[in-house]
Amino acid sequence: MVSGVKAWSNTGGLDIVDYKLAGDTPLTIDLSKTGAQNTGFGTATFRNIEGLAGGHSADIFVDNAADNQFEGRGGNDNLILTGGGRDTLLYKLLAASDATGGNGSDDVYAFEVGAFAAWPNADRIDVRELLVGFTPANEASYLKVSVVNGRDTVISVDRDGADGGFDFAPLLTLRGVQTDLATLLANQQLVMV
Secondary structure (H helix, E strand, C coil), rough: CCEEEEECCCCCCEEEEEEECCCCCCCCECCCCCCCCEEEEEEEEEEEECCCCCCCCCCEEEEECCEEEEECCCCCCEEECCCCCCCCEEECCCCCCCCCCCCCCCEEECCCCCCCCCCCCCEEEHHHHCCCCCCCCCCHHHEEEEEEECCEEEEEECCCCCHCCCCCEEEEEEEEECHHHHHHHCCCCCEEC
């Protein structure tokens, strides 16, 4: 995508606008708004768009009522899921030598805990591309889920589990949510394979 004035509209399937070329420019995009908005990387209009992929800076993404997919990429992003729908937070491997795979540490607001297949607003986190040598039944060697100050849940990743190349590093914080690893796994809200 290039900077400037753009209009994005599509129907059917999962439609994603990729801001990889924004580089270090921080983005602010609200998919619930159908009019023109200043993204920080030009002005754009989003209609029937379900997904966003950011650049390398601290972005702010707000969902709409659809099933959205957000890939914040580098930087410490703010991902706001107040619109409902089954949203997916996607973490890909951007830097193999980095403890979070180059993804920074994101803040997530309004994450819904619930059985992903049954609850229409349950959200999920896809970390499968970050994990080296992962096999089911050793999830706790790769992910640590901790409630902090009785308010928020921090999800930390150890990309190679017990192999020792990496240590646990905070990948994202679920603001205003208290949960644990067993609950997220039982709900199928963590995609690890």
